Amino acid sequence: MVRGARGVPPEQLWTPEDLSDFLRIPEKTLRDWRFKGYGPQWVRMGKHVRYVPKDVMAWVTGLGDSCAA
Template sequence: MRNLWGTQDVADYLGVPIKTVYDWRAKGYGPMGRRVGKHVRYKPDDVERWFDSLGEGVV
C-alpha cells in the first residue's frame, strides 16, 4: 500500500490550491477523504480514480 496523502498532497497532485480541496470537501465534492484523528487523509488510488471519473473539461 502506498502512503496516505494529506490535503496538500491532493492539491499538489491535482494542481489546485489547497483551499479548493477544502471547499470541495465542505460541499461533498472531490475525492473521498477519511478522518484520522484530527487529520484528513486520502488514498492515492481513490484520488486518481476520482480524477479519472471526471469528464474532459470538467472541474
C-alpha cells in the first residue's frame, strides 16, 4: 500500500500537520496561504481543516506548469 505523509494512506484526508510534513513547510505557512486564498484546495469540517491528497498533488503539478514558458 502506498503511504503519504506520516504513513497516512493517500485515500484519507490529510490534516494541516500531514500536509506540512509532506511539503516540509511550517503549518503557519499553510494557515497564511488559506487566508490569502493560495495553496492547495482545502475543506473545512466543523472547526477542522482537511486536504484531499489528490487535490494537493494536482496543485503541486500545476506549480510546474506556471514555471514552464
